[in-house]
Amino acid sequence: MQTVSLKLEFPTELLALLRKSRREMERDAQIWIALELFRQRKVSAGKAAELAGLSLSEFMDISRQHGVEWVSYTDEELEAEIQNARHLGAQVRK
Numbered sequence: 001m002q003t004v005s006l007k008l009e010f011p012t013e014l015l016a017l018l019r020k021s022r023r024e025m026e027r028d029a030q031i032w033i034a035l036e037l038f039r040q041r042k043v044s045a046g047k048a049a050e051l052a053g054l055s056l057s058e059f060m061d062i063s064r065q066h067g068v069e070w071v072s073y074t075d076e077e078l079e080a081e082i083q084n085a086r087h088l089g090a091q092v093r094k
Contacts, residue, residue, distance in 0.1 A: 001050070027053075031062060039068045 008029060015025060034052035037043045038059075043051065049059035063070065 034059075035063060035066060035068060038063065045070065 031052045034048040038048035046056060049056045052059055
């Protein structure tokens with residue numbers, strides 16, 4: 001994957017308050033951006049994990065820690081999924 005360097009300026013006080021090194025903040029920013037893209041459903045979980053430089057399971061753990069839902073259904077979508085599951089269940093029992 002090609003990369004680009006960005007310059008972000010943070011007050012040194014912020015690094016001290018977070019008790020983070022410069023490199024840790026850079027890493028966290030990369031993860032936070034990928035997490036937010038996933039939260040907004042602009043990228044898939046797999047793509048977000050890749051952008052964050054994490055395995056899918058690591059990304060799942062981080063997203064869970066930040067309360068990011070993996071599945072988000074409207075009432076209608078959920079009802080359709082339930083009906084499909086019932087239909088498939090009936091097919092299997094035959």
